[in-house]
Amino acid sequence: MADGSPESPGVDAVRHCIEAALPFKALTGGTLDALAQAAECIDLFAGEVLYEAGSAADCLYIVEFGVLRLEPIAKTGHPAASAVMRPGQAFGWIALAEQGLRRNRAVAVTPARLLRLCGSLILNLVRADPAVGRMSLEDLRAVLQAIQLSPGRDAVPGHAASPVGSVVKKPAAIEIGLFRVAQWFRSPAPYMMLLGYALLLGFWYLSVQVLKLPRFAQMPGLTAVLHEWFSKNPTYGVSIYTPVYYQHILVSLRRIGIAFALATGLGVPVGLMLGWSRVFKDYVFPLFEMLRPIPILAWVPLAIIMLPGSELPIIYLTFLASFFATALNTMLGVRSIDASYALAAECLGASRWQIFLHVVVPGALPFIFTGLQISVGVAWFSLVAAEMISGQFGLGYLINTSYTTVEYPTLVIAMFTLGIVGYLSSSLVRLAGMWLMSWRTRHLALGELR
Amino acid sequence: MTADIAATPTGAPALGEAGARKLPGFLNNPSVRRACIAIAAALIFWQLGATSHDWLGIGLPVVGHVPSPIAVLKAWHGLIGDPGYWESWYLSFTRVALGFAAATAIGVPFGLLLAMSRYFRGLAFPVFELLRPIPPLAWVPASIIFWPTQEMSIDFVIFLGAFYTIVLNVLGGAREIDPRLVQAARSMGASRWNIFRRLILPGVLPSICVGMEVAVGITWEVVVAAEMISGGGSGGNTASGGGLGFFIWNSYIGGSYPDIIVGMISIGIAGYLSSTLVRATAKRLMPWTRGR
Numbered sequence: 042m043a044d045g046s047p048e049s050p051g052v053d054a055v056r057h058c059i060e061a062a063l064p065f066k067a068l069t070g071g072t073l074d075a076l077a078q079a080a081e082c083i084d085l086f087a088g089e090v091l092y093e094a095g096s097a098a099d100c101l102y103i104v105e106f107g108v109l110r111l112e113p114i115a116k117t118g119h120p121a122a123s124a125v126m127r128p129g130q131a132f133g134w135i136a137l138a139e140q141g142l143r144r145n146r147a148v149a150v151t152p153a154r155l156l157r158l159c160g161s162l163i164l165n166l167v168r169a170d171p172a173v174g175r176m177s178l179e180d181l182r183a184v185l186q187a188i189q190l191s192p193g194r195d196a197v198p199g200h201a202a203s204p205v206g207s208v209v210k211k212p213a214a215i216e217i218g219l220f221r222v223a224q225w226f227r228s229p230a231p232y233m234m235l236l237g238y239a240l241l242l243g244f245w246y247l248s249v250q251v252l253k254l255p256r257f258a259q260m261p262g263l264t265a266v267l268h269e270w271f272s273k274n275p276t277y278g279v280s281i282y283t284p285v286y287y288q289h290i291l292v293s294l295r296r297i298g299i300a301f302a303l304a305t306g307l308g309v310p311v312g313l314m315l316g317w318s319r320v321f322k323d324y325v326f327p328l329f330e331m332l333r334p335i336p337i338l339a340w341v342p343l344a345i346i347m348l349p350g351s352e353l354p355i356i357y358l359t360f361l362a363s364f365f366a367t368a369l370n371t372m373l374g375v376r377s378i379d380a381s382y383a384l385a386a387e388c389l390g391a392s393r394w395q396i397f398l399h400v401v402v403p404g405a406l407p408f409i410f411t412g413l414q415i416s417v418g419v420a421w422f423s424l425v426a427a428e429m430i431s432g433q434f435g436l437g438y439l440i441n442t443s444y445t446t447v448e449y450p451t452l453v454i455a456m457f458t459l460g461i462v463g464y465l466s467s468s469l470v471r472l473a474g475m476w477l478m479s480w481r482t483r484h485l486a487l488g489e490l491r
Numbered sequence: 492m493t494a495d496i497a498a499t500p501t502g503a504p505a506l507g508e509a510g511a512r513k514l515p516g517f518l519n520n521p522s523v524r525r526a527c528i529a530i531a532a533a534l535i536f537w538q539l540g541a542t543s544h545d546w547l548g549i550g551l552p553v554v555g556h557v558p559s560p561i562a563v564l565k566a567w568h569g570l571i572g573d574p575g576y577w578e579s580w581y582l583s584f585t586r587v588a589l590g591f592a593a594a595t596a597i598g599v600p601f602g603l604l605l606a607m608s609r610y611f612r613g614l615a616f617p618v619f620e621l622l623r624p625i626p627p628l629a630w631v632p633a634s635i636i637f638w639p640t641q642e643m644s645i646d647f648v649i650f651l652g653a654f655y656t657i658v659l660n661v662l663g664g665a666r667e668i669d670p671r672l673v674q675a676a677r678s679m680g681a682s683r684w685n686i687f688r689r690l691i692l693p694g695v696l697p698s699i700c701v702g703m704e705v706a707v708g709i710t711w712e713v714v715v716a717a718e719m720i721s722g723g724g725s726g727g728n729t730a731s732g733g734g735l736g737f738f739i740w741n742s743y744i745g746g747s748y749p750d751i752i753v754g755m756i757s758i759g760i761a762g763y764l765s766s767t768l769v770r771a772t773a774k775r776l777m778p779w780t781r782g783r
Contacts (some may be wrong), residue, residue, distance in 0.1 A: 233613030322526035334759040337714040342743030426716040444632030460625040
């Protein structure tokens with residue numbers, strides 16, 4: 042200490058302390074000096090309250106020595122909810138937001154010495170600093186945003202150590218979503234995407250309707266399709282205003298729904314058994330492997346012969362495709378589980394059933410959902426073929442009849458509708474998977490999983 | 492997949508049984524024995540179920556309508572000498588090979604371009620994703636309208652089916668490449684071409700091969716349906732000789748049901764053969780994966 046007085050430590054020491062604690066790396070020496078000059082030194086004894094929650098926040102504090110605790114207001118006094126401030130850390134950032142109120146109560150745990158900086162003074166000095174410019178103000182804004190996002194906290198840790206037991210509130214999903222959307226709009230991606238679509242549609246329009254290229258001229262044109270699709274009085278009877286359009290969609294969806302539910306209900310247990318029991322696998326897997334190379338669509342005539350009516354063969358074909366995908370992926374999922382997990386559970390006294398329920402099923406879940414995604418895709422694939430070959434209603438049937446009756450715009454409408462409905466259904470499965478396996482997504486994001 | 496999880500709780504039954512029995516050769520392996528039992532049981536069930544009308548008086552619900560395995564074998568025996576049957580094989584194989592070759596020739600460079608250039612990806616990938624959910628078979632009528640010959644339209648649909656899979660696999664493989672490798676190569680002065688030739692291409696090759704293997708399976712799915720829809724759907728087709736899909740459909744129309752199953756099994760064998768071929772080629776292309 043230069044002047045020997047404990048109440049006013051050397052300006053250099055204060056300056057160093059401020060420089061270490063504050064996130065204003067770009068401040069020039071002059072500003073730092075001015076801050077150090079303006080800093081007041083205060084001493085607290087153990088148990089002394091520095092400020093109460095709800096009082097006007099006008100100052101920012103840096104701990105020089107000692108320990109302080111920040112206790113949130115509305116909490117029940119749970120120790121985990123309060124933050125502990127140690128030497129070198131700064132708190133009371135709310136002072137930098139003009140006219141803020143303290144959100145917590147600061148109590149000294151041990152005798153402590155603090156540096157007090159007036160909030161408005163900091164703001165004025167930072168604004169006046171020529172070298173700071175935008176950057177530091179943006180830093181400041183980021184700090185304030187962090188405070189706003191975490192209402193339980195009135196402190197930002199210095200870079201030296203994180204406060205023990207502090208609770209960082211995770212931003213809500215909607216905030217993350219909005220942020221991502223904003224970022225996406227700032228990137229070139231959406232504009233490139235629009236350009237890509239424009240090129241595709243432009244090519245379609247030009248080649249079919251304007252240039253009338255040799256083979257393209259007989260295809261339905263872009264405007265004809267759009268006009269038909271959104272017309273209240275469609276020429277060929279199918280548009281978004283006609284109930285028959287939705288009838289086709291619903292019939293296809295119903296078939297997919299039944300087949301997918303059956304395939305999942307049967308495929309997942311069979312797959313789990315295939316992966317879990319060697320005996321079961323020995324008996325069943327060879328049959329699987331014999332049937333699997335036969336393309337699903339080669340089953341069409343046999344399915345028509347085997348099953349009564351026209352609805353059952355279509356559902357059967359769709360089911361068959363989904364079933365193989367689901368069962369095989371589930372089996373791979375079970376086999377991908379590290380055997381030491383099962384051994385560890387057994388060592389800890391888990392029964393066979395418990396291992397199955399708590400190790401095998403959750404372990405296979407990621408693969409099961411991969412399987413379900415593939416299964417939805419192949420379900421649509423075979424549904425369309427089955428409907429085209431034999432069917433009374435449905436989008437595949439619509440495609441085929443509009444071809445045979447030369448209603449080409451309807452053909453394209455049905456194709457695009459099929460794409461949209463198929464995309465939506467596989468998104469639904471993906472969302473369900475993400476929701477059921479949120480633990481896995483989190484671990485992946487944190488890099489804790491392979 | 493180093494350890495079989497199922498073996499641990501049951502306690503390795505393979506060792507105990509193999510020593511006790513004195514069965515010849517491969518039957519010593521309990522897995523093989525069980526596979527034989529299962530297949531035999533399935534065949535017997537099929538035979539009994541298919542002929543249930545004869546010995547039971549009433550046909551069983553589903554299997555009762557299926558031709559019996561013995562009938563199928565008889566039909567197959569008759570077809571072995573029929574040149575029309577082998578012509579179906581040949582035609583389907585040519586179509587698959589053409590569509591698949593086109594899909595590989597276009598799909599691999601397209602996928603690599605998507606992986607290498609951010610601008611191309613931004614431009615082309617959304618369009619690709621827009622068209623992808625439309626199942627390839629939904630393109631059959633449109634492609635019949637567009638292409639001058641039926642042959643070309645079938646080839647085009649097969650191409651589409653394989654194309655999406657190959658492109659997605661190439662792109663996925665390129666994403667798996669550790670960006671630090673690219674950064675390291677760049678900081679050591681590798682040119683763009685060098686990075687592509689020495690890093691991206693070998694890195695992506697396994698995914699390309701996986702994609703090709705999956706794609707071959709899809710091409711067989713598509714060829715069958717495309718042949719059925721384009722030829723079978725309109726009804727009139729001259730006997731056999733239009734590919735295995737035509738063959739199945741004509742057998743159905745003509746009422747010779749055992750031939751349907753012969754056709755199904757033939758396609759199964761053809762699909763299996765072609766994916767084995769692709770896998771063997773892949774192994775030749777990537778000697779470093781042979782150990783696995």
